[in-house]
Amino acid sequence: MYIALYRKYRPQRFSEVVGQDGVVKVLKNTLRRKKVSHAYLLSGPRGSGKTTMARLLAKALNCERLSDDAEPCDTCPSCQSIARGENLDVMEIDGASNRGIDEVRELKSHVALSPFSSRYKVYIIDEVHMLTEAAFNALLKTLEEPPAHVVFALATTAPHKVPVTIRSRCQHLPFQRIPASLMVERLQQVCASEGVSVDEKALWEMARQADGSLRDALSFLEQAVALGDGDLTVEVVNDLLGGGSRFELEQLVISLRDRPTSALKKLREMLNKGLSLEKLCEGLFLLFRDLWITREWGYAALAGLELSEEETRFLLDEAPMWDTAFLREAMRFCANIMPKARMGLRDDVFLGIFLDLFSDTLKLSVAEDGETEEAETQEPSLPPTSAGIEDATAGWQRVMERLSVDSFPLYCAVLSAEVRLVSGVVVISFPDDHPFDFHAAAAARCAGQLISLCKQELSAESVKLRWKGQEVALVPDLPLSLNLPAKEVSSTASLAPTLAMPEVLKDRPQRKKHKLEQPDGQRQIQQILSWFDGEILLVKKAEEEEEIGGLEGGEMNVE
Template sequence: MDKFIVSARKYRPQLFNTVVGQSHITTTLKNAIKSEQLAHAFLFCGPRGVGKTTCARILAKTINCENRTAEGEACNTCNSCVSFNEGTSMNIHELDAASNNSVDDIRALVEQVRFAPQAGEYKVYIIDEVHMLSSSAFNAFLKTLEEPPSYAIFILATTEKHKILPTILSRCQIFDFKRITTNDTVEHLQEICEKEHVTAEKAALQVIAQKSEGCMRDALSIMDKIVSFTGGELNYNNTLEHLNILDADYYFKLLNCMMSQDLAGAMLLFDDINRKGFEGDLVLNGLAEFMRNLLVCKDERAASLLETVESFKSRYVETAATISAGTLISALNILNDAEIGFKAARNKRLHVELVLIKLCYLQQAMELSADGSAVSKKKRVDSARAVPFRALKAFEWKPAAPANDNTGARLTVETAPPVTQPQKQTTPPPQTTSSANTAAKPASPKISGLAQMRSKFKNMQEEAKEIVARPLVMEELRAKWDEYAAMLKANKNAAGSVFDMAQLQLVDENSFYVKVNDPIQFRFIETNALNVAEFLKEKLQNANLQLFIAMEENKDLAPKIEIPLSSGQQFQKLTEQYPLIRELKERLKLNVDY
């Protein structure tokens, strides 16, 4: 039994004409070969699986072909082409820079460049994933890449051009490969299915092409898996099942529930989707893409951007005509916020259900109306109701001449005409009065209230003056202070002992100092200062009594720290006690090492 070869290898293009979707590059290379204007270094860059390495191999085979065609293609029959196809050619060297990215690997490659080819005209060096080379390896490669021998051609391939040093880019001809379009992918898959005698529906191939995202190698790998899964039959349903893709028909049903405000239907439909194993983020992402496709179909010029199965295109266009663009934009905003917050949600299912609730009641919650070029959103209410307005009186402050009661300025009131009602009122508006009638009326209650407040304040001032402020006496102050401390102790308040230790000092006949020794005592006195002040005012009959707290450090209570004497101080103290030691030092002319 022959060994199975995957389609990506079995149907790898062998000629420039068989390369899919890169005609702008293959045409340039063929013309360069025919005109013999080949560069010494090429850089092929682009997404994965679009034919970079394939084109590099075809170029290496074609330039060494002994019987090239008039179109610049290899003949595939000469010794060079046959050895190349069998993988035994000595004129091509491939280096995987992902696993051989050190300076030693590049130095070994440079050593090989010195030897001329034994057969053929060129030696081709293909370095794949060249962006993986280290900076030192790039620098070791610079000189050889700039001035290689006439028989050496370098082809560098990478998916990340921005990681390559500018000094390397400036020494190469750069070819940018593009993603393969969906139509080109579908046509190529159809050709392979015909050769392999596989029954394939075009809708299934279109789904595979969309899933591959422009990568032909991925598309061929997906097709091989599905063919093996289905036993040689490729249809739309088993493709969706194998790729774990939600059918667009579900999204159309969700849209119908949304437009008809059928919340129960949307919940049941989501439950069916959830039972089939589709995660909530997949549903949100697919629904957002579905809304985007509908928005694209609103304009015929943008309809070409719609990438979906052909059988659904007409349905998209018909559905988009029945929905306003504002509704689609609002739905997209809701879905975008839901996708962002999906990972942070603890209850994933509830998170998706809340999104469905918002979408189902989107029409009822908002009414989109176009005002010229702008679009405004209005919340819909049950019925239009008039806003109840009430006529307010205008107050004006006018200074008046001083009266006998010393009330100062007076407050006069003038009534203003009522506010015009924009709509009918359920209650009649208040009657308006002229300013002349207002002047004839007795004083307003607000005026009498103000006069009462002033009168009360005046009486309070007079009562305060009548209070006799007895001067403070130290003995009475200390006695009442100790009485308050006893009250604190009776209530088992820790501040009682602090009040006992506090020192009192008179400042004048109405104020005194409370002196404490540390911050803790200061805090206790400060906390009870208001209460003790009120207590003393009442007991000593002095309403002007003031209390000040001062903290003074008591040196007697401070811990004494003995500092050890230095060597010089110890010697000085020793000589004071025994003078002969100093005399001995002077006679012997000794130096003391302090």
């Protein structure tokens, strides 16, 4: 029967354990001096070797030919039966499924019995933190004064959830995450034993994705070998893990510096293939961090990072091309966006925010190869033609910063848009699949904010919105009217009330929709809306008109 790689290559000796030298030294010294404790608490991240170490302790306690270095022989009947999981004196208990007081009482009833064929009875309780409070209380006395032939090994990934009364009765052995370099060495040994041709970059990528868990790394290796039909390459690992490898991100960073528009296209392709935003942000953060460290302190600082030789060469070549302040800003951007990515941030919204970060490099132009007719006309990029590109870009960034504080909905609406300046007019073009963003920006309140900010920061004369061939001119000097054509929407102003609320409406409950006669002019509309704490979301002509209470008119939706 086929055996999974993580089971097939489970360490059978203390010398085969990877990355836990401190724990190994403690256990071997206690075995050599014959001062073994009655209970051990093994804590650490998943896949770090806690259960394996507990089994090795059981083998060493019952080995018939234990070496002077406290290594089990792995050949005697006791070692063989423990390795196969058939030894009746070594019992593994799943704390997650046997967590009640009844299971602990049954365990206590067997503890006092003598071993069947070994010197010690070893109880390995995995995920011990899952036991109930009553179960822990029932275990206290037995754990404090067990029979001389009994040893407990409690394993957990959350030691803080184990009651302090239990922890104080055990020797606590904390396990560490296994370094990527040691995992790569172990994976190379496994590949050599299995006869698999392997690319070292692929092993580094799997070790990095395993996040300190050698079991996860061996599982990735097993899947990648099956996917690659015996060959292990970076491309196979990318297909397995959904993209976002270190090599891919390195190429993306180079493109952001040299070919920014193609970098955005590459980023979109990575997301379309299924790469999660959280994984992308984490990878970019680590890469920008490594570039920043290299830029600040050079080669000497790279010794503290887990990097392959090729990754080290990339950092030394690429770091001088980047500004230190920008690298720190990129790190802050990734750190701030990661919580939003976990909450389900949309890919297109992320691309808009990412574009804002790299606007200086991208020159606020994401259209290349003539994607639209407007791009072919070679209109100057935002903002004013009288100012330099860097000053203009900074002006639009100030607009976005102020919008993010004063009007976050409008900020989100214009993130997806392409912004240009034509003869003193700011032209904001929205993608075809973003109609809501277009209508939100064209709303009266938002229009006024856009015009005001563009005038202050960009010295623009006016603002136009475009979507699917439609064009809306935001004209500040023209009062808003419900009878205006769709191409002319003005900004709102702070207007003093001139109408008194009718007596019939004072005691009337608020409602979502009202049929009202259309007043003449913006002042009256704003006053009426104030009665209901509402605002204009969309102005349109109703297809059918109904008569209610003697009044006729179009329907106004207020909120």
